Amino acid sequence: MARENGDTGRGETWKKQVDDIKKIFDFKEVLGTGAFSEVVLAQEKLTGRMFAVKCIPKKALKGKESSIENEIAVLRKIKHENIVALEDIYESPDHLYLIMQLVSGGELFDRIVEKGFYTEKDASTLIRQVLDAVNYLHKMGIVHRDLKPENLLYFNPQDESKIMISDFGLSKMESSGDVMSTACGTPGYVAPEVLAQKPYSKAVDCWSIGVIAYILLCGYPPFYDENDSKLFEQILKADYEFDAPYWDDISDSAKDFIGSLMEKDPAKRFTCDQALRHPWIAGDTALCKNIHESVSRQIRKNFAKSKWRQAFNATAVVRHMRRLQLGSSMGSSMDTSNQPNRPSQTQKPVQAVSIYHSKQSVTT
Numbered sequence: 001m002a003r004e005n006g007d008t009g010r011g012e013t014w015k016k017q018v019d020d021i022k023k024i025f026d027f028k029e030v031l032g033t034g035a036f037s038e039v040v041l042a043q044e045k046l047t048g049r050m051f052a053v054k055c056i057p058k059k060a061l062k063g064k065e066s067s068i069e070n071e072i073a074v075l076r077k078i079k080h081e082n083i084v085a086l087e088d089i090y091e092s093p094d095h096l097y098l099i100m101q102l103v104s105g106g107e108l109f110d111r112i113v114e115k116g117f118y119t120e121k122d123a124s125t126l127i128r129q130v131l132d133a134v135n136y137l138h139k140m141g142i143v144h145r146d147l148k149p150e151n152l153l154y155f156n157p158q159d160e161s162k163i164m165i166s167d168f169g170l171s172k173m174e175s176s177g178d179v180m181s182t183a184c185g186t187p188g189y190v191a192p193e194v195l196a197q198k199p200y201s202k203a204v205d206c207w208s209i210g211v212i213a214y215i216l217l218c219g220y221p222p223f224y225d226e227n228d229s230k231l232f233e234q235i236l237k238a239d240y241e242f243d244a245p246y247w248d249d250i251s252d253s254a255k256d257f258i259g260s261l262m263e264k265d266p267a268k269r270f271t272c273d274q275a276l277r278h279p280w281i282a283g284d285t286a287l288c289k290n291i292h293e294s295v296s297r298q299i300r301k302n303f304a305k306s307k308w309r310q311a312f313n314a315t316a317v318v319r320h321m322r323r324l325q326l327g328s329s330m331g332s333s334m335d336t337s338n339q340p341n342r343p344s345q346t347q348k349p350v351q352a353v354s355i356y357h358s359k360q361s362v363t364t
Helices: 065-077 108-114 120-139 203-218 228-236 252-261 272-276 292-302 314-323 327-333
Strands: 025-033 038-044 050-057 086-091 095-100 152-154 163-165
Touching: 025 050, 065 086, 108 152, 108 292, 120 163, 120 203, 120 252, 120 272, 203 252, 203 272, 203 292, 252 272
Parallel strands: none
Antiparallel strands: 025 038, 038 050, 050 095, 086 095, 152 163
């Protein structure tokens, strides 16, 4: 696993030993539960800071140690303003506790729906932040492999809040000569080469960003079928359309940007560096026309809240933070966290440990 400054190389120095975690943190309420763990809103007694503490029973890790250690290795290496931080790690005789940064900005789709005004420029600003963070990961040799709207969280409730990437349960460290071939990701967002069971690279993340950009501009996914095999067939062919009337008011530049990322051939697909230089991101081609009504209507239809399986209870976080009257008075020293909405597409979970989210990651 990755080592930081101060590590001795013995492999265990990243864990802080504790007999009772509640001597250090006041546990407030459960934010979510999963097959292997629960995530609790917690306040550090010494500083008053709020965190999301993922509590993992050691018995649940048996046989899955490499999965959790992979995510820890990834998270301990990275520090970026648009990536949710792993703050600390504690170990008790029975549990592993992962102390995660909290973010309080609400869920991606809710934020868009609640806006009265939403434009291509808003979507471009959001995607630029995602590209910047993923470009950072790629330069460090890290491939996320599961980028999707559910893994994008807003930092705070302010209108100009930055976006945060979370959930590194399927991340992979690239090493020389190490070819990735494991089929993983979430069906609607996974790249064609993954489904074709071909060796793949960091280009899979760029494909996923293209899918996210598509959804942000129309409110529905580019690929969808209740039947997985038919869905995969669409993706394998990169068979998507810019349907009328939903795309009639979207710029040609936006469509060109999406096409550059949702390119079937990974060798021809834009890298993050190239995408960051595209006029839709770096220039002024993203339109400022209000597309809120159409996009929000489609989001409500295609990502219906009744069908979302949220790993985090966002309402509980907001309610509790208000009750504690912390809000903006604690500024950047506190963040609250929640899990964005789960779309209605067919997405079958498998047993994969994930640090930040309590749900399982999805593989194909």
